[in-house]
Amino acid sequence: MADHLLLGIDTGGTYTDAVLFSEASGVVAKAKALTTRHDLVVGIAGAVEAVLDQAKAPVSAISLVSLSTTLATNALVEGQGGRAGLVMIGFGPEDLKRDGLGEALGNDPVLFLPGGHNVHGHETPLDMAALDAALPDLAQSISSFAVAGYFAVRNPAHEQRVRDRIREVSHLPVTCSHELSSKLGGPRRALTTLLNARLVSMIDRLIGACEGYLDRRGIHVPMMVVRGDGALISAAEASLRPIETILSGPAASLVGARHLTGMDDAVVSDIGGTTTDVAILDKGRPRLDAEGAVVGGYRTMVEAVAMRTYGLGGDSEVRINDRGLTARLDLGPRRFLPLSLASTLHGDVVRTALERQLRASHVGRYDGRFAVRTGLPDNLASGLQSQEQALYDRITGVPLPLDQLLASTLQKATLDRLVGRGLVHISAITPSDAMHVLGRQDQWDREAARLGLELAARAKDGSGRPIADSAERLARMIVDRLTRQSCDAIMGACLAEDGVGAIDPAESLPVDRALLRRPGIVQFRIHLDRPLIGLGASAPVYYPAIANMLDTEQAIPFDADVANAIGAVVGQVRASATVFVTVPEEGIFIVGGSGESVRLLAEEEAFSLARERAIGAALHAAHLSGADEPAVTLAELIEAPEIEGQRKLVEARFTATATGRPRIAIDQ
Structure with a gap:
């Protein structure tokens, strides 16, 4: 294949995506493999091998590999990392x-x-x-x-x-x-x-493992990683500055959205298995968080996309509140293993248990719920209390029905702690199961999904009636709830960007009336000023209804399911350097930043050195980050107010930004 191929990889919470991309013809092949959290390379290898097989492409055709990952973000959120x-x-x-x-x-x-x-x-x-x-x-x-x-x-x-x-x-x-x-x-x-x-050690292991796999496959090409602001950085630099990869996955999705749609101004909403990420595209660039990215409760100095993340996805927990006269559904924030996926992975064991529970004359408290180990290494289960260890020992790699696992409310709290440690998955109904029942998704076991929703529909509300008269009716209720919660999330992100974040769409009566088009003498309407780009594997089944409720144009690109992986390979390398000129006393100019401080006696000489130093530092950083022939722009901010008719320099700041496409391997 004469055309050079670029390999993009994205590791998400449920899936690892891979694409082979040609700058001449776009996506050549795409594939997904389940993310293997205990060893990410297994999922990466599965996805990459699938795209190579699909494209019938020799590894010699690949000239660049680029990775987006949520590993750094997840580690900070979960309080992990080295000492x-x-x-x-x-x-x-x-x-x-x-x-x-x-x-x-x-x-x-x-x-x-x-x-x-x-x-x-x-x-x-x-x-x-x-x-x-x-x-x-x-x-x-x-x-x-x-x-x-x-x-x-x-x-x-x-x-x-x-x-x-x-x-x-x-x-x-x-x-x-x-x-x-x-x-x-x-x-x-x-x-x-x-x-x-x-x-450092965590990202080093990931990058080292990826490089080891690529080396074994004979793919000896430059490897890039997506930064949190959407720019690319060489794998070597990412190993030194892994903090810059926080929010890498969401940033890659924005870059991918821009490339796939050609839109400069849009609201981008990316639904995955665990979360929905919402961000704004302005004039072709993601809006960045001016104060620095907040991850794990800490505000950093890392430039990253202004991304708002909500615990809402295709694999979200379906919480049924049946105490009112009519039942209320809420989704998330916890991620569950869909019954349809659990049955696909583990054979008849899930269906058999669901059928047994359906034959029972009464509704069981734990009907339709299973526990299964996540597959984390045993050393990560150290330090468990005795009751936690005893329960954990009973749970295996095969789903076990909760009605056979739990004998008391105390054990339920113990199980929740094991789930919180990331050692155990709960499998139960999710929006993905609802979509299988409605025939809008078909990749997993539809019958297991139907059995699970039939069980859940038997629960009675406060008036003594079943919460739904069929699995299909409950499925529509779940999907309707996901539509509304998605609208609330998108609205919340947009209102925050507009500076009116105090309005909570989920609690606002006017917003509720507007979204539901309720009639009245006073009419409320909601409309976004830009299109909604829907991303994620399930975007085509969810986002048409969401865009309709928000009364806005929708854009769901053909390759919305692998937008992150595409964003990983179509991005630019970008590096900045800032040099300052300060005046400690009249007639003395200090040039600082990007090197040792220099003392000069003339303002223009100081400005000239500052410009030269900023440009040189930005170009050097861009080359280290893997840029090929970067172009440089220079921004100058000079604070020199006029005091009593005299111009007085307080500070001058010179920021150079070097941008370019990553170097590729011309021949392997």
């Missing part, structure tokens, strides 16, 4: 109280060293005696280091000296704060650096 040592230069213990730094640090060790710089880059002498004394023991108890210096973005010299000493003695990975952000705000920069250090 890191934090070295703070020029800060004191009181700084741990700011920006959640102390809370994030937990029991990990921290060292305070005298040193650092001021706003103009002038230093306080660095004293590494405490570091030298602690390093031999520290190196035995942690997996990486984070180094944050006072005003290091203006002069990184002390961070670099401490980094070099740590590497010399410990040979462990070290992250410096100036490598992650050029923004002021020491404690938040230290927090970002700490989180990055914790992720």
Whole structure:
């Protein structure tokens, strides 16, 4: 095949997607494999082998591999990661109280060293005696280091000296704060650096495993990873700065949406198995979170898409509140294993149990629910309490009906803790099962889905009537509920972007009247000012009704099911560098950032050096990130107010941005 093929991979909560993409003809082949959380490479290999087989393409045709992943995001949300040592230069213990730094640090060790710089880059002498004394023991108890210096973005010299000493003695990975952000705000920069250090070994394992698989398959080409702002970064740089890959998957979906639809302005909603992600496309670019991405409750200094994530997806738990006169359904936020999928994976065991429960004359509390191990390694189950261990030992890799597992309410709470640890999946009815019953999805076992919904429909509401008269009726109720909750999520994200986030669409009577088109003397209408792009494997079955309820144009691209993987290969490499010019005293100009501080006597000479340094640093970073022939733009912000008729320079900021497509392998 003469055309060079690009291989895009996306690891999601339920599926790992792969696409082979040609810049000349678009998607050549696409495939999905179930994500194997205990060993992500198994799912990746399954998806990649499927697209290679489908395309009948030799591996020699592949010239680039690009990966988007939710691994870093999930790790921070779940509080996972390696143990890191934090070295703070020029800060004191009181700084741990700011920006959640102390809370994030937990029991990990921290060292305070005298040193650092001021706003103009002038230093306080660095004293590494405490570091030298602690390093031999520290190196035995942690997996990486984070180094944050006072005003290091203006002069990184002390961070670099401490980094070099740590590497010399410990040979462990070290992250410096100036490598992650050029923004002021020491404690938040230290927090970002700490989180990055914790992720290094995890992302390193993922990238190493992917590279190992590609190497075994003879695919020796550049490998890229999607950053949280949608730009691409080389795998080597992602290993050094894994924090930049938080929100990688959602960012890739936005890039994919733009490419697939050609739309510059749109609301993008991506429904997966676990979550719905909503973001805004403006003038062809994703809106970024100006304050930095919030992940796991911590606001970082990482530029990432302004993405709002809701616990609502095709595999969401269906919660039935049957205490009122009419039953009420709510979906999520927990993810369940759909009965139709569990039956496909495990044969007749699921159907047999559902049929047994249907034959019973009474409705059982745990009807239609099963427990099954997730497949995580045994070492991740360490530290269980005795009752947790006893219950966990009874659960295997084959779904076990809860009516045979649980004997008391206390055991139900114990099971919930095992689910919370990620050790056990609950299998029960989900929107995916409802879609199978209605014939709108067909990839899994429809009969198991129908049996599960028949069981659930037997539950009685407050008036003593079954909540639905058939599996089909309950399926329509579930899908209607997903439509409404999706509208609430999309509306909530758009209202927040408009600055009126105080309005909760789920609680607002006017919003309810508008969405349901209720008649009245006063008519309420809701309409989005831009189209709704629906993404995800199930987008074609869910989003037409959602767009109709929101009274907006819909756009569901043909390859909506693999938009993330497409976004992973069509994105651009983008790198920025900022250099500052400050005036500590009349006639003295300090150039700082992207290197040592320089003192000059002429403003224009300082500006010229700052421009040159910013452009050079951006180009260097873009090349390190894998860009081929990047182009540079320069933005200048000069604060020079007129005071008593005299122009007075306060600060000048020069930001260069280098952008280009990633290098590809011309010949293997």
